[in-house]
Amino acid sequence: MAVAPGGRYREGVKSMAQIVSPPPQETQEAPFWRAVWGYVFDVRFLGVLGQIGFILLVILGARAIGGNFAANASKLGEAQFICRDGSFSYRCAYDFMSSEAGFDISDTVLDYVNTDSYWYAFYLGILNTLKVALLGVVLTTIVGTFAGIARLSTNWLIAKLALWYVELMRNTPLLIQLFFIYFGVILALPEIGKAIKPFGLPIFLSNRGLNIPAPHLTSSAAAWMAFLVLGIVQFQVLWVLLGRREERTGRPSNRFRWGVVSFLAVVLIGWFISGAVSDNQGLLVTKSSRIRELDNLEKIMLQRTGLNHLDDLDTLSEEEIAAVAFQVCVLRDSASEPNLTRQLRRMGLPYKVIRTDRADQATKKYVEGNCEAFAAPKSVLAAERSTLENPSSHIIVAIKERPVVWSVPAHEGFNVIGGSKLLPEFTALLLGLVLFYGGSLAEIVRAGILSVSKGQSEAARALGLTEGQRLQLIVLPQALRVIIPPLIGVFLSLAKDTSLGIAIGFPDMYNVSFTTMNQSGRTLQLFVLMMLVYMLISLVFSVLLNWYNDKTKLVER
């Protein structure tokens, strides 16, 4: 502001003060009623009065609705608040949740039978919701990032294809997409006997869902996990120490590479140690079978076939091989099976696996002579052995195990066994959510990348940074600031839209609650419960993401 010369400026200030400050004598002479009038018609006073009135109105309204509800609750659902002893009390609202659920859940993370309680069913529903939400968030990030970058591709075809993908996803309702994927695509796949194997990979696509290879954890996996944690800790320690050295000496060291190398070393050592130390896996065989360790099998097989070397097995016909194959009983979907068969395959032994659902069935088959051995964790075998007629004539042979065994799906008759099974409902819901929100995310990512000015990239290139460095150090950190706030909204919507699983029969929390509601008639209780869980999920999601946002956002001066 330009300062006017000398006295004028001071005069100006004086006159302003005169205008602004009210003449003092007027308030002194104002009559009492005028002062009261002034207070009453003060905006603040009226405002506060209005707010108090609003609170009272809310309380009265809640009372009216609550009273209406209480009157109706006793009429509409006599059973709503009935205790076990038959009395009526609001504190018994959730008692029914401890009773037997009685309905089946097609897809569960943990074991479940329909005699478990409603609480447990509800808990499994929450786990399913979280499973879809978390997997969805991860996959959506990948799909959305790819699509967003593809929108900016220099290749005209890629850009147009991505544009159409985004437009199609954003302009049609999610529900129709879900229905289309579920009824039109997944249920229209061939039945499981004729499952499609894309590109000859061990992935089975059928109308019963998706069978994919999956890691199975054996009992020594826990020990190996400890090594994994150790590896992460030492990575962090190394990162900090090398960073300090860098600062001290001024010489750059490749912190990331050294960290990864040492992490891998620790993990690898852990792999062998935990595999060698553990002896949980066992094989139940008769004493007369002369099997004392797995390596004996080779000799036995040679005797059976009369061959000199196992490589000569090729000379035998398929029937002959099937006749001499080592028959072993296992529990369905247990880690023991892939662990044993992997070793048998490595030794080149022909084998046949007989799967049963329960341990006592396997033992029965073993006693009947359907299988020569029973492979399971030692504790299971010891228990089963003690049920046999003559326990001392059977022995448990230790088998080496790996912390994690890879289980690959394969055809067995008209079914596919092994690996991990993704049911059609789960697959459809996940796919639908990921594709839909991938489209939304693509636009966010595109906007984020476009928000970084071209000069930044050009400057990075001029400095001689590689393309990877340019993206990692210059573009992404700036783009992320723009991307993350709307990203939070997308992820929250995704987590909430898992509730659409009910439309295609995926047993998420909403679906389980709805079944419970229909069975028990306790609508209100379940609505309260459900809303609380959704609010909690939203809260946790947004707190985590906002924390990340605060970390990455631009620190303004």
Next chain:
Amino acid sequence: MTAMVESLTELRGSFGRGFNWQLFLQDNVTGSVYQMIWIAILTGITAAYTVSKFNSVPLSTSIILVAWVIGILMVVIGELAHRHSTASRWLKENLLSSVSNTLLTLFLSLFILSLARSIWLWAYVNANFNPAETAPEFQRADGATWGVVWGARKLLLTGLLEPEHSWRVFLALIFIVGLWAINYAINRPGLRDKTKRVRQLVVGLWLLSPVILYIFLAGVSAEGPFVKLSTLLTGAALLVAAYALFVWQKVIQFRWSGLAVWALAWPLAYVAWRAVGRSGVFPPLNVDNWGGLLLTLIVASSVIVLSFPLGMILALGRRSQVYGIPTWIVWPVAIIATIWGFTTTPQLLAEGRNTIEKLFAFWPILIVVATYFFQRYFQGNVVAGASTTFIELVRSVPLITLLFMGIIMAPFFFGEGISIAKPWPVIVGYTLFSSAYMAEVIRGGLQAIPKGQFEAADALGFNTLQKMRFIILPQALRIVIPAIVGQFIGAFKSSSLVSIVGLFDLLGIQRAILSNPQWLGLRKELYVVLAIVYFLGSSVMSAYSRRLEVRLGLGER
């Protein structure tokens, strides 16, 4: 002639000059290990895909391949000769800019070709368009049966509405299209100044259109008195009071004609309403029979129309800076309430059956906690507190919980005897949901207004209402038009969720269609048609928004 020869000579001299094989390879293939791996993988996949496509559809694949090779030749010759035609330059920049892009182009064109081909075969070549031949015995696995769309047109358009009421839907359609047409015509630049009176009339009709459409589509009951004096007077008094408030706050100018309009609006409308009801031209029809596109449009437009003002109120409430209830009132009241609450504790403690119930005996602590947070974050501002709580609570639960709550919980609150047609509670629940999101959008606009605008309005002596009406809202709403239209599109698309709660909207009516033996199993066809309808609706809205943005000069100022 000589010129051409000269240019050819020149061309021969410069042909290929400046081209360096090593640099070309370094840029495209051998730049880094990753690039080499990427090119190798891409080449392998493209080659394998091309071969497999060539085996299945030789002719089209050959055409694409030849076009691809010609394109490459054009670009290479143009590049070596330093002379590009329009086509070759476009090809070079958009499709064949590098080796990896060239390979991707081939792969994607083959992919798009096969996709388009299978869609074409399914939707047209093998399709059956005859509405009479839709039963399962006429259906083909490789072709669509489009007859269902024509056959089920009535269900798709109006759902289960009785045919004798169809004319009312037509009337509504004619009314709204006609109003639109008139609106468009009188707002043409040439006519704009000459049609002031007509414009006022049209605005009035727009304001009345919800009521008129309600009369057409839902009907008015003939029962009830013709004139109910108390209703008439209450309505008129409320409107006059509102007029007085606006005049007092100087938002509108006082005019006797204005006062007359405001005072007479309600009585006149009420009498007209009753007259229509008495006349029996529009008897009430069963609202539960609404369905198809009609219901979708009703739900979507009601939600859009209602959620906008509600969202605006919530947004203003959340941002409001009214003087909060002073601490010297809040804390004493809270403490008294807490003490009063603790009088129930001994009894609750004695009755509690387990630890959780015993903990609930200390519920009055929650009053203290809530008061603390209320004071801390809202400084006693009830308006901001209530708005924020409502917005955040609604935003953290999925839409279908609110829809179900509307339907299932309504009888609990309104009593057993009152049965409410399903669409109404669904519209209410949906509006609450939508308005919370709308509030956040509008709040974004309010926050984008620079502080100086508020200060300038204050300096000019504007009161709150004037400030909002004349300074802030016109700017804020203009900023968020794209986002508001985005919300509208979302509301339109998400209206398909009402099918989950059992309404027969466009998506829900397919249940009725598919259960007809004549149309069994025609899911894909219906979903495709629905997707197209939604796609068109959303596209029209976003195109309109873009036009509006241009007209308002968004992003230019």
